[in-house]
Each structure stands twice: as structure tokens, then as C-alpha cells.
Amino acid sequence: MGKGTGRLMHSIIDAFQFIGDNLHFMLTKTVEHLELSFAAIGVAIVIAIPLGVALGHLHKGSFVAINASNMGRALPSLAVISIGIGFLGIGFINVMVALVILAVPPMLTNAYVAVDGVDPDAVEAARAAGMKPSQVLWTVEIPLAVGLMFAGIRTGAVYVVATATLAALAGGGGLGDVIVNQATYGTPGVLAGALMVTALAFLVEGVFAVIQRLLTPKALRHEEGPVDVLLAPAIEGT
Amino acid sequence: MLVQLAQAGPVIPTFQRGSTCERENRHFCWDWFSSHWSNTFVPRLVEHIELVAIAVGIGFVIAMACALIAYRWKWFDGPATGVFAFFYTIPSLAFFQLMVPFTGLTRLSAEIALISYTLLILFRNIVTGLHEVPPDALEAAQAMGLTRNQTLWRVELPLALPAIMAGIRIATVTTISLATIAAFIGVGGLGQPIFNAIQTGFKTQFIAAGVLAVLLAFVADALLVLVQRLLTPWARARVG
Numbered sequence: 001m002g003k004g005t006g007r008l009m010h011s012i013i014d015a016f017q018f019i020g021d022n023l024h025f026m027l028t029k030t031v032e033h034l035e036l037s038f039a040a041i042g043v044a045i046v047i048a049i050p051l052g053v054a055l056g057h058l059h060k061g062s063f064v065a066i067n068a069s070n071m072g073r074a075l076p077s078l079a080v081i082s083i084g085i086g087f088l089g090i091g092f093i094n095v096m097v098a099l100v101i102l103a104v105p106p107m108l109t110n111a112y113v114a115v116d117g118v119d120p121d122a123v124e125a126a127r128a129a130g131m132k133p134s135q136v137l138w139t140v141e142i143p144l145a146v147g148l149m150f151a152g153i154r155t156g157a158v159y160v161v162a163t164a165t166l167a168a169l170a171g172g173g174g175l176g177d178v179i180v181n182q183a184t185y186g187t188p189g190v191l192a193g194a195l196m197v198t199a200l201a202f203l204v205e206g207v208f209a210v211i212q213r214l215l216t217p218k219a220l221r222h223e224e225g226p227v228d229v230l231l232a233p234a235i236e237g238t
Numbered sequence: 239m240l241v242q243l244a245q246a247g248p249v250i251p252t253f254q255r256g257s258t259c260e261r262e263n264r265h266f267c268w269d270w271f272s273s274h275w276s277n278t279f280v281p282r283l284v285e286h287i288e289l290v291a292i293a294v295g296i297g298f299v300i301a302m303a304c305a306l307i308a309y310r311w312k313w314f315d316g317p318a319t320g321v322f323a324f325f326y327t328i329p330s331l332a333f334f335q336l337m338v339p340f341t342g343l344t345r346l347s348a349e350i351a352l353i354s355y356t357l358l359i360l361f362r363n364i365v366t367g368l369h370e371v372p373p374d375a376l377e378a379a380q381a382m383g384l385t386r387n388q389t390l391w392r393v394e395l396p397l398a399l400p401a402i403m404a405g406i407r408i409a410t411v412t413t414i415s416l417a418t419i420a421a422f423i424g425v426g427g428l429g430q431p432i433f434n435a436i437q438t439g440f441k442t443q444f445i446a447a448g449v450l451a452v453l454l455a456f457v458a459d460a461l462l463v464l465v466q467r468l469l470t471p472w473a474r475a476r477v478g
Binding site for chain 1: 429
């Protein structure tokens with residue numbers, strides 16, 4: 001055990017050395033990784049948030065909106081990529097589509113739950129004050145729901161950054177390229193890639209947590225801010 | 239490297255011997271799928287289920303033991319969560335490979351990684367479930383003269399069952415997903431045909447293996463919901 005731990009420590013030191021020696025290469029791969037991730041996160045937001053907000057505003061489709069995240073969580077990420085390759089071929093687009101499919105469910109469910117769960121008294125008060133439905137939506141419901149909505153975006157974003165590692169298997173590039181090619185980069189390379197992906201996931205988590213906090217109305221800011229309604233583990237299915 | 243192979247053009251496993259559909263590499267060739275069902279897909283499916291069942295089973299035993307310790311001795315909660323969360327954040331493609339120098343290209347390597355991933359989910363759900371047992375129920379148990387162990391087995395664990403089952407459900411579908419990636423170190427399962435397809439570019443194999451993995455996850459999820467309902471009839475009555 002002691003020997004194993006020693007070897008592991010050595011490998012971690014080697015991994016940092018690897019990052020230092022190949023800084024330019026690792027940064028290129030990181031940029032690729034982020035391009036792919038943000039493209040997928042962006043598309044997923046455009047699809048999931050308006051749909052979730054609309055359903056929540058109308059208080060309709062709860063079954064679909066809430067079960068979306070359960071279905072999404074059950075989807076094996078590599079299987080989705082595999083089916084994607086079958087239909088769309090190898091490359092960036094296929095991987096991006098797969099990542100969008102994986103990111104939409106938590107965003108949709110959170111957006112729905114956030115808007116659906118806005119205090120009915122606040123909505124009623126706004127209506128009594130003579131606001132039109134669209135005004136109620138934009139000035140009452142969305143501001144009150146935005147924190148929880150962002151919790152879903154955060155979950156989806158971290159999931160995408162972690163899962164984008166698999167892109168390497170399907171020609172999508174990114175840090176996965178380093179992790180997958182142990183033959184070329186050796187164990188230090190694998191570890192270095194893994195460390196970078198993990199750091200990136202934490203970074204994205206942190207950035208989105210800050211945005212979430214800034215967007216949450218002051219009165220609703222608790223110690224930790226709204227927590228994702230799902231028990232969704234942050235980095236599952238990497 | 240794998241990817242370059244695939245981009246070089248499809249190498250159909252059956253070369254010139256296959257049907258027109260296979261040679262043209264259409265999206266899905268039923269004839270190929272049905273002729274490979276029993277010798278390619280069924281064994282991989284069985285391997286996959288084995289990988290997942292062993293991982294969730296052993297993971298559950300470890301998580302339950304740790305959760306019971308953390309429930310009785312609070313200080314244990316923080317360190318255990320920290321260690322399990324650490325495992326959880328390791329990218330799986332890397333985790334499987336990093337086990338290889340220690341335990342080789344074996345199922346043991348895959349299982350160690352898969353078990354490690356289940357621990358955080360199961361531990362957190364069991365602990366949360368135990369902590370959410372209503373104080374009234376505990377007081378009633380005490381008033382009836384139940385010992386600490388009797389309270390645990392007859393009151394706390396049954397009342398925590400919905401949360402525990404939810405944890406098993408999430409851990410199972412997560413492990414089904416991760417087990418496809420385990421095929422990267424050659425331990426079989428439904429990931430194996432996917433990795434083979436990456437080398438050959440054969441579309442039918444991509445789609446067949448992917449769809450089977452998705453179906454397996456959905457069926458497992460549905461079955462566990464059913465088990466949860468059967469085990470906790472009172473929860474269903476309460477929700478309405």
C-alpha cells in the first residue's frame with residue numbers, strides 16, 4: 001500500500017511536470033474543450049430555459065418537465081454519443097448534439113420548478129395591481145425564479161464539461177484526447193488531462209455559482225443561495 | 239489514433255461477404271443485428287448487468303456501513319463525504335486507465351472505479367434518509383422501550399427506505415452509464431461493441447449498442463421505481 005501511494009504521488013508530480021512541459025499543447029486542448037462545452041451549454045440553455053419557463057408560467061406539463069431530469073439522468077452518455085455517431089458521423093457536431101441532449105433535462109426541470117413554484121401570493125398581487133400576464137412573467141416570476149433556474153444551468157454546465165471528455169472518442173477533440181492516448185502521453189499525460197478536466201469542472205461550477213448569486217434578488221439570497229432541486233450529482237457520467 | 243482509423247473510412251467487419259446494407263454502411267441493418275444478437279449482444283448485455291450489479295451491491299454494503307457509522311458518530315460524516323466526493327470527481331476515462339498499473343486490464347480494475355463512483359450517491363442518500371426520520375417516531379420508539387438497535391432496524395431504516403431506494407436508483411443508472419466507458423480497458427459490457435465500432439466505423443453497431451445501453455438504463459430505472467413502490471406502500475398512500 002505504501003509503495004502504491006508513493007507511486008501515485010510520483011505520478012501526480014509527473015503529471016504537473018507534464019502540464020508545465022506541454023503548457024501550450026494543454027492550453028490548446030483546454031480551449032477546444034471549452035469551445036465544445038460552451039457551444040453545447042449555449043444551445044441547451046436556448047432550448048431548455050424558454051420551454052421550462054413557459055411550462056412553469058402556465059403551470060402545465062409538470063409530468064414531462066419533472067420526469068425529464070429522471071430520464072436524462074438515466075441516459076448513458078457514451079451510448080448517446082454512440083447513437084449520435086451512427087446518425088451524424090464522427091466529429092464536433094455529433095458530440096455537441098449528444099452533450100445538448102444530456103444538458104437539457106436538468107435545465108428544463110429546474111426552470112420549470114423555479115417558475116412553477118413562485119409564491120402564488122406574489123403573482124396574485126401583481127395581477128391585482130393590473131399587470132398583464134407578460135408583465136407578471138418578466139417582472140415577478142422570472143426575477144424570483146432566476147436563482148433556482150441558474151442552479152439547473154450550473155448542474156447542466158458541469159455535467160457537460162465533465163462529459164465532454166468523451167468527445168475524444170468521437171473526434172470532438174478537447175482534453176479527452178490527452179486522457180485517451182495513454183500510448184502517446186503516458187500515465188502522466190492521463191493524470192494531467194484528468195486534473196485539468198476536474199479543475200475545469202470546478203471552475204465552471206464556481207463561475208456559475210457566482211453568476212447565480214449575482215442574479216438572485218437580494219431578499220432571496222440565503223447563505224448558500226438556492227440549491228439545485230435535483231439530487232443530481234454534479235459530475236456524474238464523466 | 240482510434241478516431242483517425244474511423245475517419246479513414248468504414249471497415250465493415252464482414253468485408254465483402256455482408257449484405258448490401260452492410261457494405262453500404264447504412265444506418266441500421268436489421269439482418270446484421272439479428273444475426274449478431276445472440277453471439278455479440280447478449281453476452282455483452284449479461285456482462286454489463288454483472289458489472290453494474292456487483293458495483294452497486296458492494297458499493298451499497300460499504301456505503302451502508304459508513305452511513306451507519308456516520309449516523310451514530312457525527313464526526314465521521316465530513317471525512318467520509320470528502321473522500322467519496324473526491325472519487326466522484328475523477329473523470330471516468332482516466333480512473334479506469336489509472337487503475338491498470340495496479341490491478342491490470344481486469345474486471346477488478348473496472349469494479350474498483352465503478353464502486354468508488356457509487357459511494358457518494360449511496361452514502362449521501364442513506365445519511366439524509368436517516369436524518370429525516372421524524373423525531374416523533376423516534377420518541378414513540380423510545381417510549382415503547384425499544385433499544386437503540388431495535389429502533390434502527392424497526393423504525394429508522396424502514397422510514398429511511400424511500401431515500402435509500404432513490405439512492406440505489408441513481409447509483410444504478412449512473413453505473414450503467416459508467417460501465418459502458420469501462421469497456422475502454424477491455425472488460426466487456428455494452429461499451430465493447432461501441433469501442434469496436436469506433437475502430438470500424440460500422441453504423442449499425444454504434445446504434446445497436448447505444449440503444450441497448452439506453453434501454454437497459456431505462457428498464458433498470460423503471461424496475462427500481464416498481465421495487466420502491468412495493469417496499470414502501472405507505473409513501474405512495476401519503477403522496478396520493
